[in-house]
Amino acid sequence: MHKKFNNMTLQGLGDEIKSLDLDLGYTEDISILSKPVKLGNHTIPNALVALPMEGGDSDSFGGPSDLTFRKYERVAAGGVGLIWLEAVSINQESRSNKRQLYINDNSLPGFKELAARIYKAAGETRPITIVQLNHSGRYSKPQGSPSPIIASHKPELDERLNIDENHPLVTDEYLDGLIEGFVKASRLARDAGFDGVDIKACHGYLLHELLSCYDRDGKYGGKFENRSSLMLEIIDKVREAIPDPNFIIASRINLYDALPVSKGFGTDMKDYSKVDLTEPIRLAQELVKRGVNLISTTMGNPHFIPHINRPYDLGAYYPDESPLEGVYRLIHYTREIQKAVPDGIFVGVGYSWLRTLSPYVAAWVLKTGGAKLIGYGRQFIAYPDFAKDIIESGKLIRNKVCVTCSKCSMLKRTVGTCGCVVRDTATYLQLYRDTFPR
Numbered sequence: 001m002h003k004k005f006n007n008m009t010l011q012g013l014g015d016e017i018k019s020l021d022l023d024l025g026y027t028e029d030i031s032i033l034s035k036p037v038k039l040g041n042h043t044i045p046n047a048l049v050a051l052p053m054e055g056g057d058s059d060s061f062g063g064p065s066d067l068t069f070r071k072y073e074r075v076a077a078g079g080v081g082l083i084w085l086e087a088v089s090i091n092q093e094s095r096s097n098k099r100q101l102y103i104n105d106n107s108l109p110g111f112k113e114l115a116a117r118i119y120k121a122a123g124e125t126r127p128i129t130i131v132q133l134n135h136s137g138r139y140s141k142p143q144g145s146p147s148p149i150i151a152s153h154k155p156e157l158d159e160r161l162n163i164d165e166n167h168p169l170v171t172d173e174y175l176d177g178l179i180e181g182f183v184k185a186s187r188l189a190r191d192a193g194f195d196g197v198d199i200k201a202c203h204g205y206l207l208h209e210l211l212s213c214y215d216r217d218g219k220y221g222g223k224f225e226n227r228s229s230l231m232l233e234i235i236d237k238v239r240e241a242i243p244d245p246n247f248i249i250a251s252r253i254n255l256y257d258a259l260p261v262s263k264g265f266g267t268d269m270k271d272y273s274k275v276d277l278t279e280p281i282r283l284a285q286e287l288v289k290r291g292v293n294l295i296s297t298t299m300g301n302p303h304f305i306p307h308i309n310r311p312y313d314l315g316a317y318y319p320d321e322s323p324l325e326g327v328y329r330l331i332h333y334t335r336e337i338q339k340a341v342p343d344g345i346f347v348g349v350g351y352s353w354l355r356t357l358s359p360y361v362a363a364w365v366l367k368t369g370g371a372k373l374i375g376y377g378r379q380f381i382a383y384p385d386f387a388k389d390i391i392e393s394g395k396l397i398r399n400k401v402c403v404t405c406s407k408c409s410m411l412k413r414t415v416g417t418c419g420c421v422v423r424d425t426a427t428y429l430q431l432y433r434d435t436f437p438r
Helices: 010-020 066-077 108-122 155-161 172-192 206-211 229-241 278-289 323-340 352-367 378-382 386-393 407-415 425-435
Strands: 037-039 042-044 048-050 082-089 128-134 196-199 248-254 294-298 345-348 373-376
Touching (some): 048 386, 066 082, 066 108, 128 248, 172 196, 206 248, 229 278, 278 323, 323 345, 373 378, 378 407
Parallel strands (some): 082 128, 294 345, 345 373
Antiparallel strands (some): 037 042
């Protein structure tokens, strides 16, 4: 097990950075995190973002339940500048579990109520809201059992999911039909009162898998223009359907897949352990050309190699690297793409593992141009008022931060529902005990 980070000081962090020879820094002046950030015609009230954390707690129509309302009201009241809502399915067959949020005509009233309750809870610090639209692809489980829809065969992922080598690939005709699904979901998100949508292309889901379909035949495989074409056409059609310049189209993209056997997006084809940003930069440039300036970065596949996108202290396995090296990888390559595509507003990721020291590293990243916004995923689940404490108190409280124990991920993977077992015990501890009895 790697060294625990709970009691590390800034000096200790500096020593650890030096020992690992990482180009990473920190600053004790964190006031930059409180400053507004301009996004087109919008102003984000501060530089802090609640990143998507799928809860698996919808009602029978796919709309938000009491748990969903509670989660987003708490983080809205906590003063965060941008709420990037969790993955919301665009159709029934692509839901990751039978309680994944799904925006449709029947669930629209619930989503309207969710937007209204977020803004009411936030008060004067009205956050920008982005709904993440997704097709779960190979991870589809609309009725609770696997119903994979795959764009390519990837041996290590197929083996993990027991997908036979003869399992059919999704057809081009099916993929063509998804365009209208994303357009309709975007219209519904706008009608519900949200500020924009994310056309999700990360973490092994369908649009992301298409980006690495190097060996797929037909118009969606092979060269980069083909592999990126569905995602970009969806964006074009959403903008055509919703020409309002105040409606934000964003995207969350993988910078690096880290697949050891299959060819991965953003991966050096000669050495899968190395990042190659050539195509992620090209994709970001295409996004920015289309007015998709808000881009959230991530890496890896949480269903296969979770330490890549979520460095942790406790988990199903222990990687051969320090969690701080994983944090650095996420921060460093976000910096590289931010520098390469300066017109993009990139959301930094990888800060939760740093616990109480994360604001000092985050402020250094913003000051040195490594990102324009700072995102927290697990942290906001554990600590919904993290933004208010950073802005008003200038620090995070030790007994409130995420401890990267992976229990939220274990719940998500096993029962589909996700919450913080350690900091939100009244709500989630019994579910954890029922799921993992001793």
